Amino acid sequence: MEINRRDLLKGSAAILAAGGLSVPSFARDGDPLPSWNAGPAKQAIIDFVKTTTDKSSSKFVPPEERIAEFDQDGTLWVEQPLYTQFLYCLDRVGTLAKETPELKNREPYKTVLSGDRAAIAQLPTRELFEIIVATQSGITVEEFSADVKAWLTTAKDPRWKRPYTDLTYLPMQEVLKYLRASGYKTFIATGGSTGFVRPYSEQVYGIPPEQVAGTAQAFTYGYDKAGRPILTREPKLVLDNLGAGKIENFWLMYGHRPYAAFGNSSSDDQQILEYVKAGTGARLSAVVMHDDATREYAYGPAQGLPDTKVGTLSQEMYDMAKKQNWIVISMKNDWKQIFAWEK
Amino acid sequence: MEINRRDLLKGSAAILAAGGLSVPSFARDGDPLPSWNAGPAKQAIIDFVKTTTDKSSSKFVPPEERIAEFDQDGTLWVEQPLYTQFLYCLDRVGTLAKETPELKNREPYKTVLSGDRAAIAQLPTRELFEIIVATQSGITVEEFSADVKAWLTTAKDPRWKRPYTDLTYLPMQEVLKYLRASGYKTFIATGGSTGFVRPYSEQVYGIPPEQVAGTAQAFTYGYDKAGRPILTREPKLVLDNLGAGKIENFWLMYGHRPYAAFGNSSSDDQQILEYVKAGTGARLSAVVMHDDATREYAYGPAQGLPDTKVGTLSQEMYDMAKKQNWIVISMKNDWKQIFAWEK
Numbered sequence: 001m002e003i004n005r006r007d008l009l010k011g012s013a014a015i016l017a018a019g020g021l022s023v024p025s026f027a028r029d030g031d032p033l034p035s036w037n038a039g040p041a042k043q044a045i046i047d048f049v050k051t052t053t054d055k056s057s058s059k060f061v062p063p064e065e066r067i068a069e070f071d072q073d074g075t076l077w078v079e080q081p082l083y084t085q086f087l088y089c090l091d092r093v094g095t096l097a098k099e100t101p102e103l104k105n106r107e108p109y110k111t112v113l114s115g116d117r118a119a120i121a122q123l124p125t126r127e128l129f130e131i132i133v134a135t136q137s138g139i140t141v142e143e144f145s146a147d148v149k150a151w152l153t154t155a156k157d158p159r160w161k162r163p164y165t166d167l168t169y170l171p172m173q174e175v176l177k178y179l180r181a182s183g184y185k186t187f188i189a190t191g192g193s194t195g196f197v198r199p200y201s202e203q204v205y206g207i208p209p210e211q212v213a214g215t216a217q218a219f220t221y222g223y224d225k226a227g228r229p230i231l232t233r234e235p236k237l238v239l240d241n242l243g244a245g246k247i248e249n250f251w252l253m254y255g256h257r258p259y260a261a262f263g264n265s266s267s268d269d270q271q272i273l274e275y276v277k278a279g280t281g282a283r284l285s286a287v288v289m290h291d292d293a294t295r296e297y298a299y300g301p302a303q304g305l306p307d308t309k310v311g312t313l314s315q316e317m318y319d320m321a322k323k324q325n326w327i328v329i330s331m332k333n334d335w336k337q338i339f340a341w342e343k
Numbered sequence: 344m345e346i347n348r349r350d351l352l353k354g355s356a357a358i359l360a361a362g363g364l365s366v367p368s369f370a371r372d373g374d375p376l377p378s379w380n381a382g383p384a385k386q387a388i389i390d391f392v393k394t395t396t397d398k399s400s401s402k403f404v405p406p407e408e409r410i411a412e413f414d415q416d417g418t419l420w421v422e423q424p425l426y427t428q429f430l431y432c433l434d435r436v437g438t439l440a441k442e443t444p445e446l447k448n449r450e451p452y453k454t455v456l457s458g459d460r461a462a463i464a465q466l467p468t469r470e471l472f473e474i475i476v477a478t479q480s481g482i483t484v485e486e487f488s489a490d491v492k493a494w495l496t497t498a499k500d501p502r503w504k505r506p507y508t509d510l511t512y513l514p515m516q517e518v519l520k521y522l523r524a525s526g527y528k529t530f531i532a533t534g535g536s537t538g539f540v541r542p543y544s545e546q547v548y549g550i551p552p553e554q555v556a557g558t559a560q561a562f563t564y565g566y567d568k569a570g571r572p573i574l575t576r577e578p579k580l581v582l583d584n585l586g587a588g589k590i591e592n593f594w595l596m597y598g599h600r601p602y603a604a605f606g607n608s609s610s611d612d613q614q615i616l617e618y619v620k621a622g623t624g625a626r627l628s629a630v631v632m633h634d635d636a637t638r639e640y641a642y643g644p645a646q647g648l649p650d651t652k653v654g655t656l657s658q659e660m661y662d663m664a665k666k667q668n669w670i671v672i673s674m675k676n677d678w679k680q681i682f683a684w685e686k
Contacts (some may be wrong), residue, residue, distance in 0.1 A: 045595050064551055141594055185553070198598040207405055210528070210554075213601055216595050221587030229618045231594055236388035238581070238595065244564030251484055252559050252581065253596055254539040255552035271564050275572045 008098040013105065032178040035170045035337040041329045043284070045175060048284040049182045052259060059282035064163065066184040067256045070176070071246075071263040072197060074311035075288050078157070080297040083310060085192045086128060088151050090120075092135035097290065121309060125242065125267060132193060133217060135233040141219060144233055145199040152200060162341070165204050172262070172288075172342045176205060179260065187258070189250050190214040191241050191268035195233070198341055213253045232273075247272040260284040266314040271309040271312055277324050286327040289313060295338050350569045361393070362585035364379040371530035374520040378513045380682040382628070384672045388518060391424035391627040392525045394604060402424065409527040410599045412615065413519070414589075414606040416533065417538060418631050419548065421510040422499070423640040425464055426653060428508075428535045429471060431494050435478035464652060468585065476560060479536060480578040482564060485576060487576055490543040495543060505684070508547050515605070515631075519548060530601070532593050534584050538593040556596045556681050557584075589617040603627040609657040629670040632656060638681050639674055 013335055036042040036131040039297075052061040063270050073079035093112050096103060103109040108127040111119050123131075136144065158162055176186050186207050190197055194214035200208045216239040219231040239249045246268050250258070261276040263269025273285040290311065302318035320329055329340065375392075379385040395404040397519050416422035439446060444451040452471040454462050455472075500507055519529050529550050533540055537557035545549045556571065559582040562574040582592045589611050593601070606612025607630055609665040616628040633654065634641050642651040646660035664671055674681065 016490065064545060067553070141598075142600075143600075187400070194598065196390070204409060210410070210596070212598065219591040219594055221591055229614070229621050231591060231618070248562040248564055248574060251562055252537070253553070255484075255488075255537065257485075271572070275564070275574070278572050 003220045004171045022220065032181075033171065035335060037334055037336050039332045039334055043269065044327045045178075045284065047288070048282055049178065051282045053182050053260040056085040057163065061259055061281065063183045064235045065256070065259065066179075066182075067187065067254070067258045067259040068179045068184045069187050069189050069250060069262070069276070070077050070172070070205075071173045071265065071269050072188050073192060074290065075262050075265040075269075076168055076172050076176075076188070077164070080290075080299065080308065081117060081310070083192060084164045084167075085132065086120075087150065089132050089197065090156075091133065091151065096135055096206075105154060118247075124308075129215070129242075131161040131242075132215075132238060133235050136193060136217065137233045139233055140224075141195065141231045144195055148196055148199045149268060149336070162293070162337075165200060166341060167339065168204060169288075169335070170337050170342075171335045173205070173340070174206070180206065184260070185211065187213065187250075187254065189241065189272065191244050191246065191265070193217070193240075194284065213239075213250055215239060215245075220221060232303070235269075242268045245276045260286075262286045262288065264288040264290065264313060266310040266317045267312060269316045270314075272322065273326060274320065274324065277326060283325070284327065286329055287313065287317070288329045289322050290333065291330055292332040292338070298332075344604045374503060375524075376514065376517045378538045378678060380677055380678055380679050384670050386394050387628070387670045388521075390565075391603065391625055392521065395626045395678050396525050399564065404602055404624065406526045408521075408599070408602065409525075410530065410597070410601045411527045412530050412532050412605070412619070413534060413548075414513070414603040414608065415531050416535060416593060417607040417633065418605050418612075419511055419515050419519075419531070420507070421639065421652045423642065423651065424460060424653070425632075426471075426535060427507045427510075428475065428539045428606045430498065431464075431491065431539065432475050432478040434494065434498075436474065439478055457595055468652075469594065472558070472580070472583075472585075474581060474628040475536060475558075476578050479538065479560065480576045482576055483567075484538065484574045484576060489536055491539055491542045503682075508543060509684060511547060512631075512678070512686075514684070516548070516680045518605070519550070527603070528554065530556065530593075530597065531553045532584065532589050532615065534589065534608070536560070537582075556582075556584070558588075560584060564681075587682065589613040590618045603629075605629045605631065607631040607656060608654040609660045610655060611645065613657075613660045613663065616669060617663060617667065621667060628667070628668065629672055629673045630660070630664050631658065632674065634673055635675040635681070 022323055033042055036095050051057050054060060070076055073083050090112055093109060097113060104113055108123050108131055111123060112131060140187045152163060152165055155164060156166055157160060180186055188201060188207055190199060192214050195218045197214055198209035198212050199269045201209055201275055218236040218238045219235040222230055222232060224230050241249055250272065257275050257279045261273050264275050276282050277285040290296065290300060299305050299311035301307045302313045302315050369400055394400050394402045399402060400612055413419055416426050433455055436452060440456060447456055451466050451474055452542050454466060455474060495506060495508055498507060499505060500510055523529055531540060531544060531550055535557045537555055539557050540557055541552035544552055544555045561577040561579040561581045563577050565572050565575060582591055593615065600622050601619050604616050606616055612660050620626050620628040633639065633643060634646055642648050643656035644650045645656045
């Protein structure tokens with residue numbers, strides 16, 4: 001029997017816990033969230049974990065119900081100036097335009113091929129979707145995964161000159177680990193494509209592909225030239241994870257109302273955060289507010305900052321957060337450090 | 344930290360294994376499949392597990408890739424004379440007909456309300472689907488789960504006079520446990536409704552709801568009279584798990600080609616078994632053949648037995664199984680005992 005290193009660690013922690021200890025081992029030795037500043041956001045996360053894992057608490061949650069959901073873009077990693085997945089698709093539009101030259105005169109491809117990033121960022125979400133779907137079709141599911149992986153090893157963010165997978169937020173990585181060490185299963189629910197995130201989710205977030213839900217295209221079963229069965233990506237949406245779609249599809253995929261949910265954007269996190277918070281018992285809904293122009297980006301009309309059309313936090317969603325006692329995480333004030341490689 | 348008993352056991356096994364042991368602990372002490380007769384089917388399952396979990400094997404499978412898929416009806420539990428889920432829906436048609444009396448004169452409802460089980464069993468699969476969708480709509484996801492659970496506590500199979508959840512196959516329960524003890528994650532992929540299976544999957548099979556994929560209806564986000572957010576089941580299919588749909592949707596849900604797959608029916612297992620077997624490395628595709636009229640049921644044209652239209656094993660699928668070296672499991676010859684409560 002092969003040893004799964006994570007299971008071994010998990011098992012060791014469980015066996016230690018069986019000896020009477022009541023907190024995850026790494027938390028005993030110190031702070032489970034070291035890159036967070038002390039404050040109401042950090043405290044609320046720790047209180048939530050303690051309450052839901054303490055068997056004597058009236059809000060104890062049995063292990064099989066411990067489900068935590070995370071948006072990706074703007075919640076787990078940087079989403080400005082454009083969604084990373086979209087940058088990948090831009091590279092693929094070039095390939096597509098070579099095969100189908102008439103695209104050069106057709107919107108939204110024309111704007112994309114112009115290379116004008118400000119104009120591209122202003123394209124309506126549904127048009128971005130059309131590009132995403134068109135550029136991610138006509139290849140097998142396995143070829144697509146390999147292509148995403150290859151792109152991520154070479155592409156770099158122009159501001160930090162680093163691979164995009166380096167741009168995950170250290171404080172959120174700590175939350176993921178803290179929740180898992182406390183018996184939570186962690187899931188990604190993204191407005192982006194499932195097939196884009198899965199190839200790196202385990203390596204980058206410790207979240208296996210089967211726990212990643214997103215906007216999903218149809219696959220068609222068929223055979224290659226050698227007669228081997230294949231699944232081909234089709235230019236047709238099956239699951240649309242925008243708006244209320246994220247929670248509708250989360251239930252469809254996993255059959256749970258999460259106990260904790262983290263998001264940042266009105267375009268796809270508002271309903272899932274509302275739904276989570278409305279559940280019985282202790283529930284944690286948290287919104288990451290981008291208010292740190294120096295260390296990351298500052299945007300969102302709820303704070304009187306520019307509406308970048310990418311990861312917008314509307315006034316309505318902000319008011320809902322305050323009224324329903326969600327946690328509002330200020331990147332500027334709550335996070336001591338943003339990225340793991342800093343300093 | 345609460346102790347998850349399964350994690351503890353799993354952890355203990357991993358720690359024991361770290362000491363140099365190479366098989367799951369229960370298998371060391373004896374037979375991992377005690378209710379199976381010795382024979383090629385049993386041997387093939389054991390060989391598959393040994394090969395894929397032995398680090399020195401060229402066909403070793405890393406733990407994160409160990410995914411095993413199981414059909415439910417006719418593979419994990421009895422599907423004759425009608426699918427259990429359909430029996431549940433029949434009870435709901437009565438309720439529906441009271442609300443909408445004109446259904447009484449409309450097919451397929453007319454046949455269903457006639458109570459003629461032979462005629463009901465002959466309804467085309469798509470019409471059965473229509474009934475399933477219609478009877479499982481207009482209520483919230485949580486109300487639906489509660490209703491399924493309540494029905495299962497009272498409904499009984501007329502032949503054995505037992506709850507349907509007692510009609511799972513002991514040999515297959517052993518396979519589920521054996522695979523999990525060997526580091527495999529087990530999933531159900533059913534032609535039936537996801538929402539029907541999830542309420543009992545953990546208790547009956549040890550498979551959590553998030554690892555159950557099936558035919559799925561749309562949900563709509565809205566608010567109840569008290570203003571609380573709810574998800575309502577809609578009479579509209581989003582994922583159709585029949586035919587090639589089962590493997591197309593398995594990839595959509597989980598992003599894996601399973602290493603092992605178990606099924607029994609041409610209507611929804613043929614393509615997934617073919618796709619699994621066509622993967623690289625050691626792959627196990629297995630078909631349960633219903634050939635035991637005394638202890639269970641005997642049916643299927645591949646054996647020259649009656650085509651019951653429920654869980655049909657066609658000649659084409661049987662030939663494919665033989666040609667591609669799937670395991671064909673004979674209930675009559677390979678299974679020493681069918682149900683846990685026998686004897």
